[in-house]
Amino acid sequence: MKKYQIFKYKILILTTVYCLLITGNCSYAQELNCKVTISTDQLQVNEQRGATQIYTEIQNVMQEFLNNRKWSNDNFLAEEKINCSLSVILTKATSTGEYDATANFQVRRPVYGTAYETVLLNFVDKNFSFKYVAGTPLTYNDNNYNDNLTQILAFYAYVALAFDYDSFGKLGGTNYAQKALNVVNLAQTAGGGWTSSNDIRNRYWVSENLLNQQLQPLREGFYTYHRLAMDNYANNPAAGRKQITEYLNQIKQISQSRPGQVWYRLFFEAKFSELLNIYGDAPLDERKKIAPLLASLDPTNSEAYRKLGK
Numbered sequence: 339m340k341k342y343q344i345f346k347y348k349i350l351i352l353t354t355v356y357c358l359l360i361t362g363n364c365s366y367a368q369e370l371n372c373k374v375t376i377s378t379d380q381l382q383v384n385e386q387r388g389a390t391q392i393y394t395e396i397q398n399v400m401q402e403f404l405n406n407r408k409w410s411n412d413n414f415l416a417e418e419k420i421n422c423s424l425s426v427i428l429t430k431a432t433s434t435g436e437y438d439a440t441a442n443f444q445v446r447r448p449v450y451g452t453a454y455e456t457v458l459l460n461f462v463d464k465n466f467s468f469k470y471v472a473g474t475p476l477t478y479n480d481n482n483y484n485d486n487l488t489q490i491l492a493f494y495a496y497v498a499l500a501f502d503y504d505s506f507g508k509l510g511g512t513n514y515a516q517k518a519l520n521v522v523n524l525a526q527t528a529g530g531g532w533t534s535s536n537d538i539r540n541r542y543w544v545s546e547n548l549l550n551q552q553l554q555p556l557r558e559g560f561y562t563y564h565r566l567a568m569d570n571y572a573n574n575p576a577a578g579r580k581q582i583t584e585y586l587n588q589i590k591q592i593s594q595s596r597p598g599q600v601w602y603r604l605f606f607e608a609k610f611s612e613l614l615n616i617y618g619d620a621p622l623d624e625r626k627k628i629a630p631l632l633a634s635l636d637p638t639n640s641e642a643y644r645k646l647g648k
Contacts, residue, residue: 369409370495371419374401377427393428396437396470400424400491403476409495410514420502421446421455424494426466441466441490445498447505450569457608458501458564465531465540466490480517483524490531493521493541500548504557505564511557515548539600547601556592556601559585571616579620582613586631593635606636617646 376397378390404424422445430438445459468487478488496518500511522545525532531540547553563585571578593602606613617628629647633640 367414367416367419368405368407369412369414369420369499370404370422372401372404372422372424372498374398374404374424375426377425378431380427380429381431392470392472395472397426399470399476400426400487403478403488403491404495407478407495409499420498422494422498435469435471437468437470439466439468440464443494443498445501447502447564449564449571451572456564456568456612458505459497459604460608461497461544461604462539462607463490463531463541464537467530480520481524483528486525486528489521489525489528490541493518493545496521497544497548501560504560506561507565508558508561509554510561512549515545519545519549521545538598539603543600544604547599547604550599552596553592553599553601555588556605559588575616575619579616579624582616583628583631586628586635589635590631602635606639610636610639610642614642614646622647 374397376393378393401424404422422443424444425442426439427441428437428439430436441463443459443461443463444457446455446457448454449456468490469485470487476488476491478484478492480492483489496514499514500518503511503514522532522542531537532542533540534542534546537543548557562581567578567581567585589602589605593599613632617625617632620628626647629643629645632643632646636643
């Protein structure tokens with residue numbers, strides 16, 4: 339039974355009942371299916387670049403921490419796992435186990451009736467700093483600040499759940515957005531990436547935007563975009579594009595009163611290529627109308643959008 343046929347919580351309940359009553363044998367898995375990679379290309383030779391064994395260990399430890407830990411009270415079948423990836427580019431490493439890095443965390447989910455996966459989140463974290471000593475197990479507790487590495491990974495896990503659940507049910511990820519905010523609040527004294535600094539694209543502002551009441555319509559529209567438009571797009575592309583256009587206009591309206599929010603960047607960094615493909619199939623008159631709207635909302639890619647109208 340596939341989770342994208344109905345709201346995830348209903349599927350999980352129905353699947354549990356089926357397993358217990360019919361088969362008597364249920365095999366459940368944790369929530370995340372996350373592939374972690376670590377790159378040392380930006381390290382200098384004298385910065386432990388050649389110590390490949392420790393980087394393989396760190397990579398495996400991170401991946402096991404994300405994938406083997408239970409992050410919710412729901413039971414997931416193996417095919418219901420949330421697909422995600424974490425790419426860590428190390429920029430500094432010391433012999434004492436201190437590391438600076440830039441990370442890219444991406445979350446995806448399937449589109450109903452297709453083999454296509456849509457990107458829910460594509461977050462670039464420029465403050466991925468941590469300490470790790472070989473052979474040290476990662477321990478984590480939701481109620482305490484543990485260390486920067488486990489805190490960051492826990493934040494990613496809860497944000498992944500928040501975005502995934504939001505795409506299947508209206509505001510369905512609120513519980514996990516609150517957990518992500520709790521992770522942020524506990525880490526305030528740790529500095530970089532956790533505080534309300536001038537960098538609006540950090541972890542603090544991601545969690546703030548998720549729970550900001552003035553931006554709540556954007557999360558509600560996130561459900562419309564995925565569950566109503568994308569999941570039905572193969573059957574009715576015109577209707578899907580109409581719903582997506584309405585959501586884009588909603589983003590425009592909210593951005594006029596709440597400019598500079600990280601939500602806008604997160605959305606377009608995840609959806610840029612997808613939007614080009616969606617509207618690339620539209621009639622010319624529709625493309626001419628949507629091109630300036632997309633260009634105004636996502637100026638970084640304005641030239642690509644303008645080509646839609648030609």
